[in-house]
Amino acid sequence: MTYTHLTSNELAMIEAYYNNHQSVAKTAVLVNRSRQTIHKVYQFFKTGHNALDYFNQYKKNKTRCGRRPIVLSDEQTEYIQKRVVQGWTPDVLIGRAEFPIACSVRTLYRMFKDKTFDPHDLPMKGKRKPNGHKEKRGKQAFRRSxxxxxxxxxxxxxxxxxxxxxxxxxxxxxxxxxxxxxxxxxxxxxxxxxxxxxxxxxxxxxxxxxxxxxxxxxxxxxxxxxxxxxxxxxxxxxxxxxxxxxxxxxxxxxxxxxxxxxxxxxxxxxxxxxxxxxxxxxxxxxxxxxxxxxxxxxxxxxxxxxxxxxxxxxxxxxx
Missing domain, CATH: 3.30.420.10 (Ribonuclease H-like superfamily/Ribonuclease H)
Structure with a gap:
């Protein structure tokens, strides 16, 4: 079952039930949430806070979730820029292992996509001609297949x-x-x-x-x-x-x-x-x-x- 976070509307309903002295078990049924979730919110309200305070704290905590962005050192950045200008691609930079780089190939490609590094230094990407293109230039009739x-x-x-x-x-x-x-x-x-x-x-x-x-x-x-x-x-x-x-x-x-x-x-x-x-x-x-x-x-x-x-x-x- 996929878990979803409490919305602002749900928090307002829970606060209303709390103020009416509704039990945790009954509120959980009415909101269609687990009793543990409702109990956690009730305990927060008992400290003198309201639904808006809970929601703001939730958004603050959410900013700390997920993986931290990888920041390369100045030496690694300088090395990557130098090699890419020479024609090296991210997979070669990581695979050759000539100089330690603290990220994966996919992460390094993502840095070029996010323009942390200049993407124009990479080899061409995409098709030069659309699907179904037919050659119209002159062709010789006699050739060895x-x-x-x-x-x-x-x-x-x-x-x-x-x-x-x-x-x-x-x-x-x-x-x-x-x-x-x-x-x-x-x-x-x-x-x-x-x-x-x-x-x-x-x-x-x-x-x-x-x-x-x-x-x-x-x-x-x-x-x-x-x-x-x-x-x-x-x-x-x-x-x-x-x-x-x-x-x-x-x-x-x-x-x-x-x-x-x-x-x-x-x-x-x-x-x-x-x-x-x-x-x-x-x-x-x-x-x-x-x-x-x-x-x-x-x-x-x-x-x-x-x-x-x-x-x-x-x-x-x-x-």
Whole structure:
């Protein structure tokens, strides 16, 4: 049975019965309350107080109920603010346990929601496109389906060297950046092509593949954009399998789509003309993200996981 507190109307009735010298048992029946509750109120009235005094005391006592709000120390607050600016999320801050924080992950997220900390420093939240969105941009007709990928690579989900790829388009659709994400380590690779055309994408990918160890990467999964229409030449030149996600299903390349959103947030803005910035700057944005801990990687950075598969000598040409 759920217990409810006495209302002001009930207290007024109990006071009236008390003044009429009504017994505790009979008042309990009339008010439909337990005798213990009525006895407690009667004892309060015997000290010379009235129903209003009882109600005010009740409200005062109620303010002391519940859990006390958690207040972090100045050192903890400074540490959280410093790490969040660097891209750490609350679950990583608690899970990494690099510095003791006197609250749980949910409490820390609640502090961001209550604006104890700036929520704009957290990664993006929510959907970028509504349910039922259909892609209306141009698509290539001839492609290698994603359905063939699991047939060709039985251990695809547990094997290193499979990439997801896309392009980020700059301001006024006059420039682009190629983004590649290795699925196992979640390392992000950004490349700056000379333009947005298919030949520009082909040339830049061929140039990059010449600088990486042969057969380090096994496959790439692109979306159906026209900029990847030279995929057969890329595949034959670099001996790498290329697949395409189904039209209108970005979830088949979810890691790459999410990474693109993070890159947008970190510095590759939609209004930016990528032709006016250097490739060093473009790669520095992805490098920052590669040094941020991930809960899904057991609180390691993508770079740490990537290095467990790749030698340091090859790293400078990759990222």
């Amino acid at each position: 994603i359905q063939d990928r699991t047939t060709d690579y039985i251990q695809f989900n547990h094997e290193f060297g499979h990439l997801e790829g896309d392009t980020i388009v700059g301001g006024k659709h006059k420039s682009a950046v190629i983004t590649l994400v290795e699925r196992l380590s979640k390392v992000i690779i950004t490349l700056k092509p000379a333009g947005r055309q298919a030949i520009d994408i082909e040339n830049r990918l061929n140039q990059w593949f010449q600088s990486v160890p042969k057969h380090l990467f096994k496959s790439i999964t692109f979306d159906c954009g026209k900029e990847f229409s030279n995929w057969k030449k890329i595949s034959n030149t670099n001996d790498i399998s290329i697949y395409f996600a189904d039209p209108g299903t970005p979830s088949q390349r979810g890691l790459n789509e999410h990474s693109n959103g993070l890159l947008r947030k970190d510095g590759l803005y939609k209004a930016m003309d990528f032709n006016e910035v250097s490739e060093t700057f473009i790669q520095s944005v992805s490098s920052k993200r590669n040094h941020i801990l991930r809960k899904s990687l057991h609180y390691r950075t993508p770079l740490e996981v990537f290095l467990s598969y790749v030698g340091k000598d090859d790293l400078s040409s990759l990222i």
